[in-house]
Amino acid sequence: MARVILPSGETREAQGITFLELIHQGNAAAVLFNGKLLDLREPVPEEGEARVLTTADPEALEVLRHTAAHILAHAVTRLFPGTKLAIGPAIADGFYYDFLFSEPISHEDLARIEEEMKKIVEQNIPLERVWIPRAEAERLLRERSEVYKLELLSEIPGEEISFYRQGEFLDLCRGPHLPSTGLVQHFKLLDLAGAYWRGDPTRDMLTRIYGTAFATEEELEKFLRWREEARRRDHRALGPQLDLFSIQNDMVGAGLVLWHPRGARIRRIIEDFWVAEHYKAGYQLVYTPHIGRSRLWQTSGHLDFYRESMYAPIVIEGQEFFLKPMNCPFHIAIYKTKTRSYRELPLRYCELGTVYRFERSGVLHGLLRVRGFTQDDAHIICRPDQVEEEIRGVLRFALYILRSFGFAEFTAYLSTRPEKFIGDVADWDRATEALRKAVEGEGLAYQVKTGEGAFYGPKIDIEVQDSLKRPWQLTTIQFDFNLPERFDMTFVGPDGRPHRPYMIHRALLGSLERFFGILVEHYGGAFPVWLAPVQVVVLPVSEAEIPYAEKVAGELLEQGIRAEAWTKEGKTLRWLVREAQLQKIPYILVCGPREAAEGKVALRLRTGEDQGPKPLDEVVLRIRQAVCARTTGL
RNA sequence: GCCGGCGUAGCUCAGCGGCAGAGCAGCCGCUUCGUAAGCGGCGGGUCAGAGGUUCGAAUCCUCUCGCCGGCUCCA
Structure with missing residues (x-):
């Protein structure tokens, strides 16, 4: 006998029947059992506790949206027969469905599709789950030449395959779904975009239709207003409006930013603040050139591993020079100008260093993704026994700086050793532990991304939430077991022998360009008095x-x-x-x-x-x- | 890069086979003003570029360039 908690709060004991048979609640959506969402058509489990969710429960929102995606696909197959279906999941802000249309559709078609969806909702068509034997399922999909579904089918284990039927529409789907289309009342189609089948550029380009759905009209409207607000705060619109910056693709170059007097004024304030705080925190400011000999980039490994993101070489007197994509090799070169004693460490070099990286034209986006940008960079070179304190210090410093700019909500991500890595495991463990202790010590909420570290070291990234609750990854604190090796960095220990120092890269704001773009949106152009270009x-x-x-x-x-x-x-x-x-x-x-x-x-x-x-x-x-x-x- | 959409005055946009337009901004006057747009006038364009269709192209077609949305949320 399992206990079933109904939306009313009542509890029922049941056995041998499905949830749907047990309850009569009109707006029941799904079941939460052992942290998993179940379909109402599932039989009540043997034992345990299950909670019936209604469309109003936040946990059921993804079910609601998933069903909305099915209604979208249903409407599309009605209006555009022959369209091939790919996938249609619920996502953070709504849902989408990927299609292969026989001819291109445009934004105007969205309204038509939405109308058709409304009809499907009005018809209140029940969604039924059907289990079809594999061979039969394959025949069915082949008949309809659903090539993408066939591919998905081939990856699903088991002999009985789950399908959902709503009227004449049948879709390969694991569910769960709402019992009936009539429960999806508040939805809107939002956008149309291309998307590769399975995100793979070598495969078919599909048409993705984005939409959103909510339990209530108020929530839908609130979301739409939020979207409108984000649009109004777009730094690409506010930038020219407030005369802060421009990017002149045709004349100057894509992804290259011109800071106008008012934008420059703000940048200067940020920089002055940044430099002053860094001196206070025990950093030393350095300046390094924009280009360096190929030998430098050969030694650092950038020419082997990063070349496709670098600008082509400049040849002078038979020497190749490269525009810098990173500042680290220069900082290391400063370190190496003399023999370093263990007494000197830690050394903390910081620089507002402008770097250039090639980014594909399609990914450039205002100030947020550019080709020339200024990193608020620093490299900390320290002894192994100093690692923990250093990391703690950087993290505390980072939070102080971010709070100064008006950010109050943070999430940290700890990325650990990937499968392919360099250096030895003991160093990795020590570094990872230092990172973990630091986030925990600062009381930060964090998530571990197992195996997501770079090949050269583990890292912590800090994400902030802006005034519209949008996440932005700003700070990154990254160990590097690669460069000290490649450049043979050493310090002389108390034993009079050379030792390998630890190196930590870190950027707090990321890049000034991107950070500025985020600030513009965070404040909607109304900068706080200390940053306002004209007060x-x-x-x-x-x-x-x-x-x-x-x-x-x-x-x-x-x-x-x-x-x-x-x-x-x-x-x-x-x-x-x-x-x-x-x-x-x-x-x-x-x-x-x-x-x-x-x-x-x-x-x-x-x-x-x-x-x-x-x-x-x-x-x-x-x-x-x-x-x-x-x-x-x- | 790829898919879809869009490129008309500095900006926002209308015009969508038949003389290139409006508002704002700019310039010149008049107005000297009490808390979110005072009035009048003037200038301003290879309609993104190139090629084609047509008696005639901003408008239709092809290519190029640029911009926007998206291409890591997995039945």
Whole structure:
């Protein structure tokens, strides 16, 4: 006898019947048993505890979406007979289904398909699970020339194959599914894109239709609003709008960023902060060139293993030079300029080093994926006995920096030794342990990615969540057992003999370009006061107050505040206020005859709030406080 | 790279076989203004590029270039 918990909270004991027969709940969706989702058509298990989920349960969402994917496929086969089906899973934000259409379809077709899906939902067609013997299944799929399904079938073990039928639509599927199409009420098709069969570029290009589905209309609408918000915050739109940067493909080159004055201003603030904090944390800043001889890259191994991501060589005086894709070989070269004693370690070299990597044109994306970018790089060279403390220090430092930029939620990923690796197992274990202790010591939530480390060492990656809850991988802390070997790095130990140091690569922000793009989206262009390229704009009410406005701006500049007086525009105050708001400038100081007479300024915040006349000193103090605290508030 | 979509003024877009358009931005005037667009005028284009179809192409066809979405969520 198993215990079955019904959605109402009631408990039933049952045996020998299916869940569906046991309950009458209209919106029952699936069953949770031993952490696994079961179909309601399954028989109640012999013993244990099973919980019946309704469409409103978050655990049932993937079942709901999976069924939505089937409804999509059903609609497509009705409208486009002969379309071949591939796969249609539920994903993080919804679902998709991959098809091979006999002719291309476009966005306009999505509306038609959606209409057809609505009909299928209205018809409230029951989904039935059918078990078909392998030979029969194969014949069935062959008959319909479902080549992709046949391929999938060949990989499924067992002699009885699970299919789902909804009306005239039949699909190879392991389930589980909702009992009936009528339960999928709130869905929308979103996008159309190409996708390779099984993600393999050598195989067929299919058409993927993305959609999403939710238990309630409110959730669906909330999701659609979220999507709209993400679209509005797109750094590629905000960048030009706020005059922060541009990427000029035709003239300058794909993936190469031009930082305009306001973007450069922000970058400079980030860099200054970064450098100051690194000095405080015991790092030493270095500068290294953009190109280096082929010998360097030969020694580092980049020419053997990384060449397809490097720019072609530049030949000067018969010597080949390569644009650097990484900074590490240069830092190692600095290390090797003299014999190092164990007393000197750890050495921490940091650099905002601009590197160039070839990326396929199709993957370039605004600032987030570029070909020339500045890593906030550092290499820590230390003794084996220092590893644990060093890692702990880096992690703590990383979190401090990320928090300073307004990120509060982090997830860490610990990637361990892969099958193919270099170095010895004892070093790997020691390093991996150090990484693990550090994340645990900092109380960070983390996941282990077994075997996902690079061939040269284990690593920790830190993912942050932005204001829209989107994850971004920023920090990476990576051991390297390869380069110290290749460059024969040594230090002299207390025993007077040479020893091999440990080397750790780390980047906190990743690259300045990408980080900046993420910041733009995180803040939606409304940067906190300490980062805002222009912190204050001073607006004269009319021509008579121009001298006063300029004097106010001058005093603010004098106090180290980034201020501008807009006195040359010849526009109305209304126009200037609107412009300042659109530029998302934190503080707007309006100067009219009253303020000029009393030596005050009328303070308006970028939120639109009018705070009335204030003495300038008070405003200065307020801005200073906002800068020191690095808050997002004004 | 591949699949689909899209390239028209600095920006956002309309026009989709018959004279290349609008709004914003820019320039020139007038207006001197109290918290999200004052008024008028002017300039601005190889309609991404090349080839083709046609009496006639921004519009239809082919190729090239560029941009956007996606190509690691596995019946």
